[in-house]
Amino acid sequence: MKCVIIGSGVAGMTAALDLVKVEGVEVDLYTDEVHPYYYRPQVTNFLAGVMPLERVFLHPLSWYEERGVRMHLDSPVARLEPDQKRIILEDGTAVAYDKLLLTTGSCPFVPPIEGVQKAGVFTIRTLADALAIKDFAANCTQGLVVGGGLLGLEAARALKGMGLEVTIVEFMPRLMPVQLDTEGAAILQGFVEAQGYHVFLGAAAKAVLGEGKVEGVTLSTGETVPAQIMIVAAGVRPNSRLAQEAGLSVDRGVLVDERMQTSAPDIYAAGDVARFEGICWAIVPTAQAQARIAVANILGQDARYENLAPVTALKVVGIEVNSMGVINPPDASCEAFQYTTADASVYRKIVLRYEGHSSVIAGAITINDKLLAKKLGALIEQRAPMTPAEAQGLVEGK
Ligand SMILES: Cc1cc2nc3c(=O)[nH]c(=O)nc-3n(C[C@H](O)[C@H](O)[C@H](O)COP(=O)(O)OP(=O)(O)OC[C@H]3O[C@@H](n4cnc5c(N)ncnc54)[C@H](O)[C@@H]3O)c2cc1C
Structure with a gap:
């Protein structure tokens, strides 16, 4: 089976490395980037001078090739031809596929600002x-x-x-x-x-x-x-042009079902470019999880994606901020428990969702409490029950 992947971000690389482990699967990955794979969140660490350029790359290009991923850097894809089951590169080369995975990610949104085209x-x-x-x-x-x-x-x-x-x-x-x-x-x-x-x-x-x-x-x-x-840095927009021009269903992101299947046969999408149940999450954990679901379905298994609670962490301005899932109760089915230390150096908030006679954590915020963030992250993932008294105790640090 010949699999073609477009995009060398975390979704594309996760999928490529999983697919090449399967016998009989050939993987060609096309990207418009000139550099071998790097973990995108490290870009700002490099810029801030806390990570040298050579450490931004996880592996040299040869590492991927040795594992069987045929990497095509600096190879922008110009269009998709779903009826012919092929893609066309900007240099005119046609590449046939049995299964195609779109992981073209997203690009920065620039609001209308007078003079925004100026140098600098x-x-x-x-x-x-x-x-x-x-x-x-x-x-x-x-x-x-x-x-x-x-x-x-x-x-x-x-x-x-x-x-x-x-x-x-x-x-x-x-x-x-x-x-x-x-x-x-x-x-x-x-x-x-x-x-x-x-x-x-x-x-x-x-x-x-x-x-x-x-x-x-x-x-x-x-x-x-x-x-x-x-x-x-005013948000991102999915890179859905290729899909849109090829007639796939697109509504900002490329619409996918729970198998990460697009509206076209044998074409899947994952990561920032994909829109599932009305949401393009644009975060790494979602990109990885969706890539794995797409791979399973490409391989003929029946795997289904469920939206994860979004998890984000900021630790770059001398403060550790963690945010997970629902952070403000949307209605009476949820209740918030929060606590700030007297010196305002630590803040903890848990949002519980009442489900019948029990309650589960729907989301949380922690500032400068990494340990609690880790614990709550695991509990949210397990959809573990938690009583209001337990939530109150945790935010008070008991
Ligand atoms: C600086 C920075 C910091 C971030 N920090 C965090 C963080 O801390 N935590 C977190 O969860 N998320 C973070 N994010 C978001 C996260 O990086 C993205 O959610 C993630 O990279 C999405 O992965 P992806 O593979 O879907 O897309 P991308 O990483 O965007 O990769 C898409 C790839 O497709 C290529 N491509 C697009 N169009 C074409 C085409 N026509 N032909 C060929 N190639 C094409 C692109 O060049 C790119 O290589 C950060 C993002 C940035 C920019």
Whole structure:
């Protein structure tokens, strides 16, 4: 069986390495990236100077080839031809497949900002992006990051690591708005500001100032922030163009069923590009889990994907933030238990969901309590029961 995978992110590599273990399966992986596989979350660690370039790569290219994965770097795919069961590369080469897996990931979303095309404005997704930012930032003293989410904070840490004075601009009224509630975000903001970052909340970047290159940024709130470099980290959009143009069902992401099967026969999708039950998660654990389900079904097994509770961790601004599953009770079926230490250095929150006569953890936030985060993560995964008294005890650290 000839399997073709498009994309060399965590979903594509997970699938490729699993597939080549099976006798009779040939795997060709096409990617537009010029570098061998690297773990994408390490991109900001490299940029911040805490990880040398050579350690960003897990293995040399030959390691994958030796295991049977035929890697095709710098080989962008131009289109899919599902009726002929082949893909067409940008150089015109046609590649036939028995099974095709789309793991084209996502790309940064850039909101409409006047002057955003000026030199010195970057997004951060690939190692190539990080190398370009590193080069440019070497001649800058002030940086501005659009987006106070996980990636924005990591980008801010990276610029600070390079010695720049850094401003973070977040459209929502709190940092990490997807992963944190108001209390948790306020604690995080305190830590961030104490380290010298400037934070503007409820503000948007309106215009990039400067003759051809960034000299400053005007905000929707009226302030002008001086900066010679701007990084936009305002969310991602699935790379679903190939699927859309080939007539597959797409609604922002490529629509997949619980087997990660798309609307076209023998074509599967997994990771950031896939949309399952209305959600494109865009996090690593989901990409890995979906890739494994796709592989099982490609191999003829009947594996089904269930949405995982999203788990995210931030540990880059001198504070350990963990967020899992539901963080705010959506209705009366859920109840929150929370506790902040007197010095506001530790915050714990557990959201319970009542199911008949029992209750389970639906989600949690921990700030600076790694041990509890680990314990709660496992309990959420096991859908373990927990009583309100137990939840109260845990958040109080008993
Ligand atoms: C800097 C950074 C830090 C992050 N940190 C975290 C974190 O701490 N925790 C977490 O859970 N998630 C994190 N994420 C998100 C996480 O990296 C993604 O969810 C994950 O990489 C998705 O994997 P994927 O394989 O689906 O897609 P991707 O990693 O995006 O890989 C897609 C691949 O497809 C290639 N491709 C796209 N189109 C084509 C084409 N036409 N032809 C050929 N190749 C193509 C791309 O170049 C890319 O190599 C982070 C993301 C970034 C950018």
